Amino acid sequence: MGFQKFARGTAAMALVMGATAAAQAEPLKIALVETLSGPQASTGLLYRDAVKYQIGKINEAGGFGGEPIELLEFDNQGGPVGAADRVRAAISEGADVILQGSSSAVAGQVTEDVRKYNLRNAGNEVLYINLGGEAMELTGSKCHYYHFRTSPNAAIRVNTLLDGMSEAGVLGDNVYAMNQNYSWGVDVQDNTVAAADRLGFTVVEQTLHDVNKIQDFSPYVQRVQAAGADTVITGNWSNDLLLLMKASSGAGLDVRFGTAFLDQPGNIGNAGAVAEGHYLSAPFNPEVNPEETAVFMEDYKSVTGHYPSYVEPATVFGMMLLQEALKQVEPTEDGLNAADLAAALENATAETPMGSISMRDADHQAVLPMIVQEVSTEAQYKADDTQFGFVPIKVISAADAEQPVQDSCQMKRPG
Amino acid sequence: MKYAPLLLLVTVAVLIALPWLVSGSMLNAAVQMLIAALFAMAFGLLCGQAGMLSFGHAAYFGVGAFAAVHAMNAFGGEGLLPTPLLPLVGGATGLVSGLLAGYFSTKRTGVYFAMITLALAELLHALAPHLKTVFGGEAGVSSFRMPAWGIGFGSLNDVYFLTLVWTLLCIGLLYLFSKTPLGRLALGLRENAHRLRFLGYNTHALGTLIFAVSAMFAGIAGALQSMNIEAANYVVLESHISTAVVLNSFIGGVRVFLGPAIGGAVMTFFGHVTSDLTRVWLLYQGIIFVLVMMFLPRGLVGELVERIRNPSGEGFARTLSTLLARLASLAIAAFGAVFLIEFLQRVLSPEYRAGVTDGNWPDIALFSYDWAPLSVLPWAFGLGLFGIGIALVTMVNRRVAARKEAQA
Numbered sequence: 093m094g095f096q097k098f099a100r101g102t103a104a105m106a107l108v109m110g111a112t113a114a115a116q117a118e119p120l121k122i123a124l125v126e127t128l129s130g131p132q133a134s135t136g137l138l139y140r141d142a143v144k145y146q147i148g149k150i151n152e153a154g155g156f157g158g159e160p161i162e163l164l165e166f167d168n169q170g171g172p173v174g175a176a177d178r179v180r181a182a183i184s185e186g187a188d189v190i191l192q193g194s195s196s197a198v199a200g201q202v203t204e205d206v207r208k209y210n211l212r213n214a215g216n217e218v219l220y221i222n223l224g225g226e227a228m229e230l231t232g233s234k235c236h237y238y239h240f241r242t243s244p245n246a247a248i249r250v251n252t253l254l255d256g257m258s259e260a261g262v263l264g265d266n267v268y269a270m271n272q273n274y275s276w277g278v279d280v281q282d283n284t285v286a287a288a289d290r291l292g293f294t295v296v297e298q299t300l301h302d303v304n305k306i307q308d309f310s311p312y313v314q315r316v317q318a319a320g321a322d323t324v325i326t327g328n329w330s331n332d333l334l335l336l337m338k339a340s341s342g343a344g345l346d347v348r349f350g351t352a353f354l355d356q357p358g359n360i361g362n363a364g365a366v367a368e369g370h371y372l373s374a375p376f377n378p379e380v381n382p383e384e385t386a387v388f389m390e391d392y393k394s395v396t397g398h399y400p401s402y403v404e405p406a407t408v409f410g411m412m413l414l415q416e417a418l419k420q421v422e423p424t425e426d427g428l429n430a431a432d433l434a435a436a437l438e439n440a441t442a443e444t445p446m447g448s449i450s451m452r453d454a455d456h457q458a459v460l461p462m463i464v465q466e467v468s469t470e471a472q473y474k475a476d477d478t479q480f481g482f483v484p485i486k487v488i489s490a491a492d493a494e495q496p497v498q499d500s501c502q503m504k505r506p507g
Numbered sequence: 508m509k510y511a512p513l514l515l516l517v518t519v520a521v522l523i524a525l526p527w528l529v530s531g532s533m534l535n536a537a538v539q540m541l542i543a544a545l546f547a548m549a550f551g552l553l554c555g556q557a558g559m560l561s562f563g564h565a566a567y568f569g570v571g572a573f574a575a576v577h578a579m580n581a582f583g584g585e586g587l588l589p590t591p592l593l594p595l596v597g598g599a600t601g602l603v604s605g606l607l608a609g610y611f612s613t614k615r616t617g618v619y620f621a622m623i624t625l626a627l628a629e630l631l632h633a634l635a636p637h638l639k640t641v642f643g644g645e646a647g648v649s650s651f652r653m654p655a656w657g658i659g660f661g662s663l664n665d666v667y668f669l670t671l672v673w674t675l676l677c678i679g680l681l682y683l684f685s686k687t688p689l690g691r692l693a694l695g696l697r698e699n700a701h702r703l704r705f706l707g708y709n710t711h712a713l714g715t716l717i718f719a720v721s722a723m724f725a726g727i728a729g730a731l732q733s734m735n736i737e738a739a740n741y742v743v744l745e746s747h748i749s750t751a752v753v754l755n756s757f758i759g760g761v762r763v764f765l766g767p768a769i770g771g772a773v774m775t776f777f778g779h780v781t782s783d784l785t786r787v788w789l790l791y792q793g794i795i796f797v798l799v800m801m802f803l804p805r806g807l808v809g810e811l812v813e814r815i816r817n818p819s820g821e822g823f824a825r826t827l828s829t830l831l832a833r834l835a836s837l838a839i840a841a842f843g844a845v846f847l848i849e850f851l852q853r854v855l856s857p858e859y860r861a862g863v864t865d866g867n868w869p870d871i872a873l874f875s876y877d878w879a880p881l882s883v884l885p886w887a888f889g890l891g892l893f894g895i896g897i898a899l900v901t902m903v904n905r906r907v908a909a910r911k912e913a914q915a
Contacts, residue, residue: 128782128786129786129787129789130789141858171740171743171745173732173743176736180663181531181535196645197645197741200646200647201647201649204737205738230646274636275639302633305633396858398857
């Protein structure tokens with residue numbers, strides 16, 4: 093009996109001590125600074141769903157340091173000023189990691205704010221994980237040690253799209269570059285032109301037009317027709333993409349569109365049959381790796397109420413990278429040392445249903461597989477309750493999708 | 508009004524003591540409030556005093572912001588332009604661009620004036636994304652506040668005091684400006700420009716000057732903003748910045764001196780607090796604007812000043828009790844409305860809809876109670892409170908009207 097009592101006592105002591113130790117470690121706080129209200133909120137809310145989903149998974153697997161991760165949500169009110177304000181609020185509430193994705197303008201502000209905060213508060217750094225700001229300069233002239241981009245960028249989007257379409261024999265010889273006249277559209281255009289020699293096509297004409305101001309694209313469509321283009325490569329999104337495709341179909345033009353954002357919710361529902369036969373390069377397609385992917389699709393739906401689409405899968409994959417990095421970090425007395433996490437995340441690799449994705453240490457751009465896909469009625473998962481969906485035509489592995497590090501990135505490493 | 512100087516002193520004292528009174532997040536909100544207040548004051552000079560409604564004030568705010576950010580990068584906070592003097596650059600650019608834009612826009616009045624200001628602002632807004640060297644493209648131009656005069660300017664407190672000093676200084680200057688002959692003539696321009704012209708004044712030059720002064724202060728506000736966030740992005744030129752300043756000024760009361768400032772500060776604070784609490788804060792903001800315009804067309808401060816200047820003759824105690832009764836009943840109605848809106852928003856949210864399976868509607872937690880969406884209770888609760896509140900307000904109003912009639 094004596095021994096049993098002793099054993100029980102020890103076990104109880106161990107439990108109590110374990111509990112106090114766990115209580116002492118601060119839970120890791122992750123702040124999502126996203127656009128959650130106003131006209132741009134629809135994309136911000138998708139990021140929120142995806143982040144909540146994967147943080148739920150991390151917490152199910154034990155969280156960080158034995159404590160569930162706490163997710164703080166901040167509304168950046170759609171602009172850089174609100175974002176600057178909320179980043180400060182997030183840091184003052186103890187967030188170690190900041191997540192944001194829905195706008196490169198906001199991303200530009202957040203990455204600079206984080207860089208400056210870290211300069212002024214050495215030893216207390218915070219990390220910024222950019223889930224979707226695709227502007228090239230974020231991993232170029234603005235790159236720094238505490239910024240990580242888990243989404244593709246203009247170079248990856250355009251080159252994979254062109255590679256996939258070229259291999260499938262649907263690119264044609266004459267390509268028209270039609271883009272919005274701001275940094276993103278210019279990046280897409282430059283990358284299209286740069287790939288011409290490699291893939292052996294001619295860029296017959298390049299057009300940069302006003303952003304979200306044009307109601308009638310028929311003059312632009314006439315120029316596409318006059319140039320004799322087989323394919324239009326465009327980085328357009330939202331109305332500029334829909335109206336362009338509709339004008340082209342209305343004019344009876346037989347061109348294919350290669351796009352970057354055709355899968356935004358509502359696009360297929362709005363465009364309907366007009367979108368059929370057009371192409372997209374994105375980090376996810378539900379029909380790739382069907383066994384694993386179906387599990388992910390159904391699980392995601394059971395948690396959030398809808399199948400993952402648009403930015404959601406890539407966000408989940410980005411959070412998987414964070415999860416892998418967290419596994420390699422030992423919690424300290426104050427919770428998390430962000431410098432340790434940055435060092436781990438720099439070389440993190442995660443297995444996703446699409447294949448393996450990893451972080452590149454030279455510029456902190458994720459290297460991820462891309463799927464070139466076509467809008468078709470034969471898709472297994474339909475978009476927006478229409479008869480159309482995305483059928484994969486080519487899976488481009490992470491290694492093939494990788495694009496060179498930009499020369500403008502001069503990353504200063506600690507130590 | 509004899510208490511005005513005392514009230515002013517107390518306000519300034521509280522503002523100076525603020526960093527020791529509130530949390531970091533609130534101090535951050537205070538910086539934004541000060542900037543919004545100064546911007547609204549600049550707008551108020553043009554719209555309230557001179558009667559020219561501009562729909563494009565974001566342009567001068569933005570020009571000031573970009574000028575300051577470029578100056579910050581060029582001088583590095585040293586030499587001719589140490590960090591605390593950077594808003595001067597914003598002011599100077601605002602003044603010059605205001606002279607140019609004012610020359611064209613003040614050739615017309617009324618709606619045509621508003622259209623020209625809108626067009627000029629849109630011109631800049633459309634141009635900005637194309638000029639990557641000046642406006643920095645989508646990711647914006649960023650910069651770093653350098654230490655100067657022995658102050659680090661790294662902490663939020665330093666930024667707060669910098670903003671506070673500039674805002675108070677500028678509001679003081681605006682007050683003095685309103686006392687100068689030029690400032691007095693602004694009122695004449697608003698009331699009767701024809702008569703002013705018959706008296707021999709050059710109304711075009713006058714309008715241009717006032718426009719430029721207003722743009723100058725807007726530029727200073729913009730500079731303070733880009734110093735606060737250490738960056739400038741061309742979204743600052745978007746039209747919603749122009750409309751926000753119009754709304755803020757009108758909510759505060761555009762024709763009383765501090766009205767726009769208080770409107771700007773209150774609405775910024777409202778956005779800061781509510782945007783993290785609810786997804787539909789923009790709806791509340793819109794409702795507030797509509798209600799203020801319908802029932803308090805002079806604005807919050809304008810109404811207050813009016814009440815103090817023309818007391819109802821019922822004595823202080825009675826006025827106060829009527830006011831409190833009105834506020835209490837309005838609060839009941841507002842709570843009912845907020846409850847309904849929030850409940851409806853939760854029922855309609857996709858997250859909640861995902862949890863609904865086979866006609867089984869889970870309870871919704873709101874204001875620390877769980878409500879069943881299919882029962883009458885929550886709807887009756889919200890509607891009931893709203894109805895009771897409105898009924899109470901009407902009752903109070905009727906009583907006041909009856910008393911007035913009895914007196915007459």
